[in-house]
Amino acid sequence: MDPRRGRSPSLLMQLLLPPRILFGRGALAQAMPHLRALGDRLILVHSASASAALPLADDLRALGCTVHTYIAKGEPTLPGLEAALKTLRPHNAGAVIALGGGSALDLGKALAALLPGTHPPLYHLEVVGDGHSLDTAPLPFAAIPTTSGTGAEATKNAVISVPDAQRKVSLRDDRMIACLAVVDPALTEDVPPAIRLASGLDAITQVIEPYLSRNATPLTDALCRDAIPLGLRALRSLMHTPTEQAFGDMAHVSLSGGIALANAGLGAVHGLAGVLGGRTGAPHGALCGRLLVPVVRTNLARMRGPRGPEVLSWIAAAFPEAPDPLSALEAWIDAQGLPRLADLGVTPDTHGDVATESLAASSMRPNPVQLSVSDLLQILASS
Structure with missing residues (x-):
């Protein structure tokens, strides 16, 4: 058995990706x-x-x-x-x-x-x-x-x-x-900083969520395990001292995330973002970036096994400013000026409907733990 997943190494796996x-x-x-x-x-x-x-x-x-x-x-x-x-x-x-x-x-x-x-x-x-x-x-x-x-x-x-x-x-x-x-x-080098931030956070979300997904496989793990720390470092560099290396690293992370999500699915960040985007028209990357920390914090509080600590260690290495890695990442996101949900047109009176509708989203199914409407309301309130 695979000690990381409790699955047999002979489990049937596939990897769907562009042929060239x-x-x-x-x-x-x-x-x-x-x-x-x-x-x-x-x-x-x-x-x-x-x-x-x-x-x-x-x-x-x-x-x-x-x-x-x-x-x-x-x-x-x-x-x-x-x-x-x-x-x-x-x-x-x-x-x-x-x-x-x-x-x-x-x-x-x-x-x-x-x-x-x-x-x-x-x-x-x-x-x-x-x-x-x-x-x-x-x-x-x-x-x-x-x-x-x-x-x-x-x-x-x-x-x-x-x-x-x-x-x-x-x-x-x-x-x-x-x-x-x-x-x-x-x-990608002419992209304005605000879009660079939002799209970069989306790319990082799309390697974290497949890594934590209940549908993850050793094949998608191989992509995400290197891409998560690489993306965190690259995004920080792109927002402070952009280099050719950082642009190349983030492009690699984005491609890895596309392959990973196509094969392992996503999670609650995208389950919520799809509903919120449809209601408000807010940019998808900004929504994902704002939801990332609250969703990961909620998931990791209930998960067992090594994956949660691994993700936290990668975040801590890139954002060492606070003892709690997720708080450090959230503070950095705030400092870069990413809008909060309220600034993106998400009003508190819509939270109940958003939470209920999100539970039916296809992206919600691979989330590593089952979340309730109450959980999603707390996530929305803290985003």
Whole structure:
């Protein structure tokens, strides 16, 4: 038996991840032959602020591709996705490339999944829709992140906000994994400090939660065990003395988190953040960053085994200013100016509904301990 999990070493495991990952400074330039090989007719979805998008489109056109560009405006919503499908379906593209932050990558991933099909998005969306599997294989999809946070270049779902339901839910299918992930840390260096902080905290959350997840395996552990301390050190460096090394380390952590969460799931931070984001429209990374310490503190108080002390030791090494590692991390987050939930539009009168709705979120199921509405109310009050 595995003493860390109480599981047999012969337990069936799988690791779902992009079949080709190009990682490192200059990776985008090296990816051009692989991007060209996706097909002659391409859709390039990109963030409005992604300065590399137009040069990439020009380079692909110079290689003989027809490229239709589409700007991702904010986090993807159901109406926005429906409008994009209507606009882009006549182009009869053979593949989709997405370049930008997690929102652009999620929109591109959703378009690649739904463009070949005939059903509307709600037929496939979880929770608020019918949740049916895709009945047509997605188009080939390539992901090029320009932030280090969501790990969307390696996940099998796209998060879509549904305003009428005030929820964020997923379009999910194993076949939605990118066939090519291009992770070039140089593309992340122009991100403003506030976004760098929020996305970095999201990346760290996405290696801590899979490590503590009840669905963790030795394969996901191998990714998270190195990525947690690496991410904590890198984020601190990026907010004080940014270096090429720190940008590269955080990109590595973000990619590791995407692979880990796609295979081991997440936990209460994301269970709450999905509901809060749908209700308020607040940035996902900021919500995760603000919830991280209260959720980890609540989970570790009830967990047994070595994982809790391990996580605390990694936090203490990066944030040694206080005897309690979680208090030290929270004080540092406060000092960087991350908004509290109240500043993000979360009012106390909504806490009860948020807590109740969060219990049904798919991200809540792998949380290492079962939390009650009362537990979630305490977390929300302290965030």
